[in-house]
Amino acid sequence: STIVCGDSHTSTHGAFGAVAFGIGTSEVEMVFATQCILQPRPKTMRITVDGRLGSGVTSKDMALYIIAQLGTGGATGYFVEYAGDAVRALSMEQRMTLCNLSIEMGARGGMVAPDQTTFDYLKGREFAPSGKEWDEAVAYWRTLPSDDDAVYDCEVRFDAADIEPRVTYGTNPGMGIGISEPVPLPPDDAAARLSFEKALAYMGFRQGESLEGQKVDYVFLGSCTNGRIEDFRAFASYVKGRRKHPDVTAWLVPGSWKVRRQISEEGLDKVLEEAGFEIRQPGCSACLAMNDDKVPAGCLSVSTSNRNFEGRQGPGARTVLAGPLVAAAAAVHGVITDPRKS
Template sequence: MEKNTLFDKIWDSHVVRSVPNGPDVFFIDKHFIHEVTSPVAFLNLEKRGIGVLHPDRTVGTPDHNVPTVDQDKTIKDKLSRMQVERLRENCKKYDIELHDLGSDHHGIVHVIGPELGITQPGMTIVCGDSHTSTHGAFGAIAFGIGTSEVEMVLATQCIMQTKAKKMRITVDGELGGGVTSKDIILYIIAKISAAGATGYFVEYAGMAIRRLSMEARMTICNMSIEMGARGGLIAPDETTFAYLKGKQYAPKGEAWDQAVAYWKTLKTDEEAVFDKEYTFDAADIEPMITYGTNPGMGIKIKGNIPTTEGMEGSNKISYLKSLEYMGFAPGEPIKGKKVDYVFVGSCTNGRIEDIRSVAAFVKGKQKAANITAWIVPGSREVEKMAHEEGLVKILEDAGFELRQPGCSACLAMNDDKIPSGKYAVSTSNRNFEGRQGPGARTLLASPLTVAAVAVTGEIADPREVF
């Protein structure tokens, strides 16, 4: 009997037709849309006189371009305003569920899907956004698509897709104190590089992964694409089921029991073969931080920026260019570097657990005078919980500014930009040149590390500060 991976089981059950020597016609269970990549797709449908085949399988929310202050007022930026208005019009026209600005469940698309229970094990999920891989934490095949593919899914509920190669990354052992899931994924990317998983779908396994909460698992799957992967996934287990139980769109009653019985089958068979495997020891992982201009340029916070020893040609040139942009030198320590901004938020670390962890560490303390501290909940639900639990007061007393839900300073598509030349330690997912604003210098880290930086005003090890 053939031994299959979790990825095989979900993929093969969703293939409508295989094209000889070509891609599969692949059925999509859930399609998330937002204001940036959907307007052109809807416009093309209209031009072709085609409707939306399964509007009940699509869910929309504006997130990328939305302001995070005064969301009840008209959006000032003309393009952003137009894109959000188009999303409203298209969702209304085609009877698509929309969680609009100001509604109870508005938020970042990859935050509201799981918290509403829309995201479930065994599903295929797409969105016109690369960090759709987040949903893989539930044991789903989830990946980002382009605008033409958004149009294809709206029209047919299918996509033409070639099956990816399979990789398994096992993290075994116990994590040390102050080490989070963000450190795990930054460590993995630093080890295998920002292109090390190109062409693969990655399954994460091992004791250290199984012991993570659902929110922590989402952080890991979210950043799978930062090492070139098509997506990442984790087999569902009791942690997954407990998270989903009672959620608005989760199955109820007898349907719940049937769903869980199926979900329990969603695991890789013993002796199933992967195209590539990596194993890491959790004990070797420490708080991590990036120093360059791609997420693979990461080091342990107590480490030194790598030297150019052994580098040649274009690799050396691009490496030095990256350090020049960041204002760093090869071989110097990263710890102690002065910082200007901290940002807690995004689809990577904008969930309630992230905000709780920062609040717990800064309680009774003050941010450093040189730090501007932004904390942006990933959804209205997260914002509500942060108020109810008293976290907002703790954070505001410490000098943090709480903003309204949205992608915010993760990317420079809204008003929350880091000024040119300034350093930001961010819980987001990318540190490319200009990612957080023209000339902005971004260092990626965990919420705990961000809390330590906020309090000290410089790059600091959370294990020492707290």
């Protein structure tokens, strides 16, 4: 299927093998009127991640790693297909997170070819075919993956062993480091250096320093990147038996009412409540400072959302992007913490 929507993170649907991308309002009008859309054909890029992710490393960390390697414009003009053993090992929800962030490196969209993981996830769902129609659908879906001899305009390869929990230090998703790494030195290019120094000044960080131990004021778990049930399971698994740090304000926001119901059905709400957390009403919330969910100026937020631009979570707010485990560790310890160590 081709799926379009007036939201750049429509690329999330690429996890199901769909060609999914965001469009503008005039294009939405075109689709409503004709069920067609005129688009230039994008170039193709395959990003292969070999090996296996380490313990405590999530698909969010994989995505932030790839964006840091390629840059926020590294996939501009391309539609990305993710491949490799590390990608195949991801659950559907983890694949959604990976595809969701494709847009943050400039890609038109991102996708993972459908496989048995896809079919197992879809089977029995409300709008999925059933009986003979299901068998026919799966038989067709199995024809969709790229041919073994497919040629891409660009091929990029990474090793999953090089990926650790990630955090951002600047004001775009590409300004990220492994949690054990120091803030890097500025680039040589004069214009890039100016932008780099401006970002560090806004965030209040210095080159060469570690982000581990930085005081955290807010933690946000949610958004279309990390507001799914598996994200809440991961967060709850870390905080179980612990307590939220008294100096941290934590906003835990399910991505939908269905996720909210699952949280209750699985008893995760009780685990979170016992640890001092509160589940908020589903929605976009602090991802883009919607309604009253704004991080105050100067405060540092560890956020599982997708963007960390100046003012994204509130005027003057400072945002560190991370995965749900890093967010959980920050909420418990009150400082940026490697979840593998604690």
